[in-house]
Amino acid sequence: MQNQIIENKAIGEKYVKARHESGLDIYICEKRDYASSYALFGTRYGSIDVCFKTGEDADFVHVPAGIAHFLEHKLFESEDGDAFTRYAKTGAYANAYTSFDRTCYLFSCSDQFEENLGILMDFVQSPYFTKETVEKEQGIIGQEIRMYDDSPTWRVLFNLLGCLYHEHSVKVDIAGTVESIAKIDKDLLYRCYHTFYNPANMFLCVAGNVEAARVLELCDKWLKPVKPVEISRTFPKEPRGVAQSRCEQKLAVAMPLFTIGYKEACESAYPSVKRRVVTELALEALFGNFSPFYKEMFDAGLINDQFGSEYFFGNGYAACIFEGESRDPDRVYEAMNRELERARKNGIDEGLLEAARRKLYGRQIMKFNTVESTAGLLVNAAFLREDPFAGLEAYRHVTAADVMDHLRSALRPEDSALSMVLPNG
Amino acid sequence: MSESITVTRLGDGMQGFGIPSSRFKTTRIHISLFLPLQKATAAQNALLPFLLTRACRRYPDYSALNRRLAELYGATLYADVDKMGDRQVLSLLIAGLNDSFASDGTQILTECAALLRDLLFDPPVENGLFCEKDLESEKERMVQRIEGELNEKRVYAINRLTEEMCADEPFGLPRYGTVEEVRALTAQDMAGAWKRVLREAFVNISVTGQKDTSGIFRPFSEAFAQIQRAPAKMPALLGGKAPKEPRMVEETMGVTQGKLVLGFRTGAMGNDRAVIAVRMMADMLGGGPYSLCFENVREKRSLCYYCAAHFNRHKGLLLIDSGIEEENRQKAYDAILEQAESMRKGAFSEELLHYSKLSMMDAAKGVYDSPSALDQWFTDRIFNETVTPEEYGRLIASVTKDQVVTAANALQLDTVYFLGKNKE
Structure with a gap:
């Protein structure tokens, strides 16, 4: 197995990166x-992968x-x-999650790491679906969907994605709908499983009290031999511009909740590390909690x-998304566009950019505090086959000119939308 | 495994808790101010940590303060208020990177401690009063926080059950006070509350992540030494009593999923030794996926996505909550009580007890791996015997099936809360 040790002396951390013969990416x-x-076994398969x-x-x-x-x-x-x-x-704690572009199975433990890793690798590689067990799950997931129907923070985000995207499957709820899950049967599950749960499409990330060499040895032992699968995903062509510029929904809330999104054109499947870092710094310097805005x-x-804000991106989609509560979301939206206009004209304050740089740099180092957040960093990196330290380095080198250059094509009012959840009382 | 914990007396009703660890990139300074929870002062006390962490004389507005925190390599500042049984706890907390990460030699830790001291002791008051504009803005944010509790229906339902169940006890008071109480607060009230809290609160300062804590405690002990301290007497833990027949409370709202919460009294509170069997019983009933509720209410009957038990050791309450279809309300209620009945009769496998022990022991060992878990572990035990996670592990191992059954038989259903859909 090819593997390398990558070290960052400034923060005193290192990790092992390996590629198993099966194609599995391993970060430890x-x-x-x-x-x-803390260990996660994941596949590059999420809610967007429907075609x-x-x-x-x-x-x-x-x-x-x-x-x-x-x-999942x-x-x-x-x-x-x-x-x-x-x-x-x-005695391990075990869980799993599905997001737009990945599904991860995880455990954390203080004892019996090897047994737990064995369980994780075994069950993820052993699908077993019957008509009865599929039907039983429809009831449970139905209640999970209902729970999210009542969650204003969830609804206000998905309503925004519905505004931003004409075609891309990112606009569909991760769990699907009560109607769409009624169409799921065991054959469909097997088909999707055998497509996406191939080691060449998967990653294993481990952080904590483990010996990397031993983990690699165990992978060799426990990875079942399967023929690599070549996956082609396709997404409908997503036009430039938004599908809708606003959306309102009424729910049981006290004050309006809003999200504001600025959709970006996607020239490649995923934005580069530099683009991500420039975006994060721009959001922090212009709209962070110490900004004039x-x-x-x-x-x-x-x-x-x-x-707050986040840079939201995945295969074929990218957007800057802001969320918050306000008695008047329209005024926040207008002020945000004014602020962007002002920044394009007058430039960005170097002092604010430096404060943003220090903040994001520091917060990134803090993520190495716990095994859980360290493993989370590894997953983000493994997913894109990147280096988890890449962002840290990039923060140092971004200049005001980079941010200004970015603002010319991103965060444009004509590519934006406002979503609101309003009180139903 | 644990580096030794130190407790230092810093003054009258005031202590410093040193929790050394070389694992972390950060140091965390957490000031907890403990007070009796009383209707008359709950709202003003609750507003105080938020008002104080908004500004100080050196950084006189929210924006300047946040800029400072950003420049200190993203130091985090956090205020909170909570109930610890019939006591109120105000928290002010700062966490910053260790100095070695500062590329320009900034002494992050010293600066963080000084900043936290300034926020607590040197707010931008004029003529002894908080600035009217800041106060109004914080009051408004507090009202939004209170009203915002409606947004997450699961949390809302649990809060409502607690209010109803403990209506005659301080613990039934809402965590932040009521909207009316907050709106009525004046600059005089808040100046009075600030001085009273500094004078009367039992103070604990926890420092997590550093061996040498003296330099961090000093600015605080010196500032407190300027105050004529008169620490209030903390109320004893009282578990309350369940009515003869459980109370049923029902409300409706524009929701799609119903929320069912069952509130029990357990009679067990305080020291780990006194609550360990109840805690395990709660875990077996509605903790991990091996628990009776998960297995029977969710997996076997597909009634819900979650059905979980929560034990509050400072008040001795055990709550079980679930999100369900409204038409399954009776089914779910019966199913949950059936699981509690199984616990009472001891109709559960030895395996279940074993699983619960393994899970709880595993989690306790992990406490040393997170600054927040470590800090919370010891802060939560301030008024109890200081049991370390290792000692706790041994306690867990000692629990017998009989003790669990006894704990289950002490359960008394007090109140049932249901949040349903608006009727057409």
């Missing part, structure tokens, strides 16, 4: 003075929304019992400390 960060360990084919298929297949998430629930069951029962015998809005009582 040893923290031998910690008591616990795909393998090298052996003649045509693309289009599947109902919500299968990636459904599979179902993989915990095997023919001889479920994974939770196996973990119960070791924030002060103006905060003093006017138009935002509170719930206000």
